Amino acid sequence: MKHYIDFIAEQLKTLTAIPSPSGYTKHATDYLMKLLQDMGYEPKLSRKGNVFVTLGGDGEPLVLAAHVDTLGAMVRSIKDNGRLRPTTLGGHVWSTADGENCTIHTRDGKVYTGVVLNTEPSTHVADKKVETLEENMEILLDEPVSTKAETLALGIQTGDIIAMDPRTVITESGYIKSRFLDDKLSASILLGIAKIVKDESLSFHRKVSLLFTVYEEVGHGGSFVPEDTTEMISVDMGCVGADLGCTERMVSICAKDSGGPYNYDLVTELSNIAKEEQLDYAIDVYPHYGSDVEATLHAGYDIRHGLIGPGVYASHNYERSHLDGVKNTFLLLTTYITR
Known part of the structure; x- marks a missing residue:
């Protein structure tokens, strides 16, 4: 067995x-x-x-x-600052993904890494906590982009797939932890x-x-x-x-x-x-x-x-x-x- x-x-x-x-x-x-x-x-x-x-x-x-x-997400639009605005695939709950690493999959087969964050994630900067609602979430690419044109130049476009890192672990005691x-x-x-x-x-x-x-x-x-x-x-x-x-x-x-x-x-x-x-x-x-x-x-x-x-x-x-x-x-x- x-x-x-x-x-x-x-x-x-x-x-x-x-x-x-x-x-x-x-x-x-x-x-x-x-x-x-x-x-x-x-x-x-x-x-x-x-x-x-x-x-x-x-x-x-x-x-x-x-x-x-x-569950996952899709690129809804590219913001003027080069960050990605997401839209949910399935019953995704954004509060569970705030701070999660992710990958972006383009239609021409390129894969980019990024991180999911709310629009003001820094405790040392924010005057008040931003609610983790979809409209307040964005994907920061691990690429030197700061404009919409620079992100588009990477080949990223509306409709591309955003996948959260699974972080799969099986412990010696038999517990299975993963997305x-x-x-x-x-x-x-x-x-x-x-x-x-x-x-x-x-x-x-x-x-x-x-x-x-x-x-x-x-x-x-x-x-x-x-x-x-x-x-x-x-x-x-x-x-x-x-x-x-x-x-x-x-x-x-x-x-x-x-x-x-x-x-x-x-x-x-x-x-x-x-x-x-x-x-x-x-x-x-x-x-x-x-x-x-x-x-x-x-x-x-x-x-x-x-x-x-x-x-x-x-x-x-x-x-x-x-x-x-x-x-x-x-x-x-x-x-x-x-x-």
């Missing part, structure tokens, strides 16, 4: 090192396509950029979905599922496929799945916080989020397996959450739907989880697809 958890941890480091805010995910999906091909699978890339791969089995198709797009654990941690778990299926020649009593989506953070990642899909589970971050039972060391099973209840029977089955396998788990309600599988339902698919994932603290911030949460999620999924 440790071999697969180590593999998942290495995949997380690799995936978080690939900038992929919503709308700029090609490098991440190129990586997924090659890795799955190297494992011996035949993944398919959809026109919108989702990666789909069947692991095996026949009948009653189950899709496990995770997303590799992340974008939502949802590159669960995407890495699905890669671990693909690996164990090949390594141990696992068989299924139904058709099992993986879906890696690229527009979840803006609401339509899972809006298209194969027509014969009968069941879909979003494998995304489990929430940790006040009034919730989940911790970073657990697998979370969501009973309800902002879109309403998940399939009652599926939630029951998943929780019963977790109990039988003596996994550390919690059933929780997420008050402010939406998932890929809800986009699938809104698109009109008649499916059973569920949502699980490793516990992640400080969502949409600099996030933290634990390898125990990874292990519990991995075991719940492998048990569910093979029994």
